[in-house]
Amino acid sequence: MNVNKVRACCAIVIAMMTLDAVAQSKPIAYPSKGQSAQQQQKDDGACYSWAKSNTGIDPTTASAAPPPQGGPAVGGGERVGGAARGAAGGAVIGAIAGDAGKGAAIGAATGTVAGGMRARQNKRTQEANAQAQSQGAMSTYYRAWAACMQGRGYSIQ
Incomplete structure (x- = not known):
């Protein structure tokens, strides 16, 4: 397994754990000193x-997700770089086999796909x-919100 695949797997696991944590992260304040709902709303604000x-x-x-980066040309140059590396490698292999141009074309196509994956x-x-x-x-x-609410007489869970 290469390093990029390991990174991608780790990123997916972190994202799933983070999304789960976001859903459960807001603490709950219980009015332990008999505060009314109106008072609790005022204290919360x-x-x-x-x-x-x-x-x-x-x-x-x-808590809002950042806007997606990129547009139609997603890749930040990875595809172009992959195509260039693939064309160079394909040209070398093609030259050995007798047709450098065909090898470069095949290598460029393969490199573009690999660059897109990257x-x-x-x-x-x-x-x-x-x-x-x-x-x-x-x-x-x-944590700061909970400290404030505790200072105003709420039990935080």
Whole structure:
């Protein structure tokens, strides 16, 4: 198994764990001193503002997935690079076999496919890393929010 496949597998596992953690990450505040629902809502808003200003993290933007990178030419040059490497290798093999041009064409096509695979693996890894970073930010925010709510007399789970 090559390094890129291992990275892609790790990225997928991290993304799945992160998505599961995001769904379970917001702590629950229980009014342990008999606070009314209206008071709890008021305290929640105050703690939201306090945690946001003290951590610099806004949970409404931090939990949103980053916009996908790339467009029709997804790959950031991996396909072109793969085609060039494949053409060079194919030309060498083709020259040995007697037809360098045909070998270069076959190598370029194969290199383009390999470059596309590499581009997709890199994109999956980047998405998983962005998701993990977002989860870390949310965890920091929720720790601050929980500290504020505990200070106002709530039990946090």
